[in-house]
Amino acid sequence: MRLILLGFGVVGQSFVKLLLSHSTDLYSEYGIKPKVVACADNGGVITCNQGLDLDRLLSVKKKKKSVVQYGSITGSSGILDVIENMDAEVVIELTPTNITDGEPGKSHIITAMKSGKNVITVNKGPLALEFPSLMELAEYNRIEFKFSGTVGGGTPILEFAKRCLKGDRILNLEGILNGTTNYILSKMYEGLNFSQALKDASEKGYAEKDPTLDIDGYDAVAKLVIASNLVMNMKSTMSDVQRTGIRDVQAIQVVNERKKGNAIKLIASCDGKKLVVAPKPVSKKDPICVDGTLNAITFTCQHSGQQTIIGKGAGGMETASSILRDLIDIRNIIRS
Missing domain, CATH: 3.40.50.720 (NAD(P)-binding Rossmann-like Domain)
Structure with missing residues (x-):
């Protein structure tokens, strides 16, 4: 070839x-x-x-x-x-x-x-x-x-949805699609504030010199648009997504959610109508509540229920x- x-x-x-x-x-x-x-x-x-x-x-x-x-x-x-x-x-x-x-x-x-x-x-x-x-x-x-x-x-997220869930109907998708923000939020869960966590991510090479695309949610928005269009037959573009980044996540919020058994994660979701990227509390027992730079996404299907795939999102x-x-x-x- x-x-x-x-x-x-x-x-x-x-x-x-x-x-x-x-x-x-x-x-x-x-x-x-x-x-x-x-x-x-x-x-x-x-x-x-x-x-x-x-x-x-x-x-x-x-x-x-x-x-x-x-x-x-x-x-x-x-x-x-x-x-x-x-x-x-x-x-x-x-x-x-x-x-x-x-x-x-x-x-x-x-x-x-x-x-x-x-x-x-x-x-x-x-x-x-x-x-x-x-x-x-x-x-x-x-x-x-x-x-x-x-x-x-x-990680074959799109291939998994198109091939392994063939014949089923995907009703909802929800997950962590950006490794940089997940690393930052994981470090905040461990006790760092946002600035400290961002600095740590930059020193380890996880965050770019200008981290805007990641921390303001644009990268996750782009991935959500691609995923929802391909596997849920949407006709969306980036302007259709409600976007909130992680700049305003406060250390006290992370601490309070931790006491409840939750972690704050930047979650991208689509229910077939509305597309949203925003930080939200996720139970530590939820399979998409992964740490570090990992990505995770759960597809909720009409017949087979919830299917989750986890893996490295970059590299x-x-x-x-x-x-x-x-x-x-x-x-x-x-x-x-």
Whole structure:
């Protein structure tokens, strides 16, 4: 399979490492012999019809900071031209999430779809802002559009709901979809105040220099929109979600809830009509009351009752595993 890789940060590099370490199994079990024919980062794009040397690509990125230093086989075209004209079956879009306008990921995805290429992304922005129109465009162009890593990283939250709960009706979903805020609230449960917990999260690398997307709830909102649209057939965007972050959670509130056997968690929920992201008390006996950076979500179904899935919500290798999972799915669909 010929791949175009857009974005070569932690997740992109982890994905390439997975391709290298799993090359034998990918071919013997799934018939996949991947070739990365183009790779782009914020320095530019490089192309090679015969496939780039992945070990060399990783080395160049580590030593010289940009893939454009790869060598003489450098693409002179812009990224959109490469997406449109390069011979490839799958475009893997891994640029940073932008919840303001979805760019540049949105343009990358739309261009790929219009040129008849299958798309895999872990970029939440385009889906959170324009989920219905992107799904329609994928269907119109008869391509596969996979994004299992956008919610839960390597934990197959979306795949679990779509496959394991097939035939049932999901009435409600509720859970913790952001690891950074869950870590902060877990530390507050242990006795830190908000500022101390945020500082601790930053020092451990769980919080960005600008933690706004996490602590103000935007990241959880984006994931809730994607999950509710996919598994509950909603037609929502981020503007439809009632959002409250965790900035105003006070240490005394956490202490008072702890005395009652509860912990305050940033909960994302959808009942089929209303979408909400807000901090609320959760019983310590509730399966979604996980600590640290874990994610957890409970699906309430018409026939099978409550089903909960728990796992790591982030991490380069974990998220890269979701891309590999999506790639295998696309390969199986193409073969059938």
